[in-house]
Amino acid sequence: MEEITNGTGVDYVVDTPGRPEVLRLAADSLGVGVIPQLIQLWHDGRFPFEMMIADYTPDEITRGFDDSTSGKTSKPVIIF
Numbered sequence: 735m736e737e738i739t740n741g742t743g744v745d746y747v748v749d750t751p752g753r754p755e756v757l758r759l760a761a762d763s764l765g766v767g768v769i770p771q772l773i774q775l776w777h778d779g780r781f782p783f784e785m786m787i788a789d790y791t792p793d794e795i796t797r798g799f800d801d802s803t804s805g806k807t808s809k810p811v812i813i814f
Contacts, residue, residue, distance in 0.1 A: 739763070789813050
C-alpha cells in the first residue's frame with residue numbers, strides 16, 4: 735500500500751468484508767496517528783461509531799444483509 739500512497743498512507747478506510755487480513759491491511763494503510771484520532775473523537779462523542787454497526791442474531795442474518803444493501807447500516811454484525 736505504501737507504493738500506491740507514496741508512503742503517506744490513506745485518510746479513511748472502510749472495512750466491508752470483516753475479514754481479519756483485510757482489517758489488518760486497512761489499519762496498516764492508515765496515515766500515522768489516524769486511529770488514535772478516531773478513538774479520541776469517539777470518546778469525545780464526535781464520531782458516532784455505534785451508528786455504523788447493527789447487531790443481528792443468526793436468525794436475522796437476511797435482515798442484516800438487507801439493511802446493509804439498503805444503507806440502513808454500514809456493518810451488520812452477527813452475534814452468536
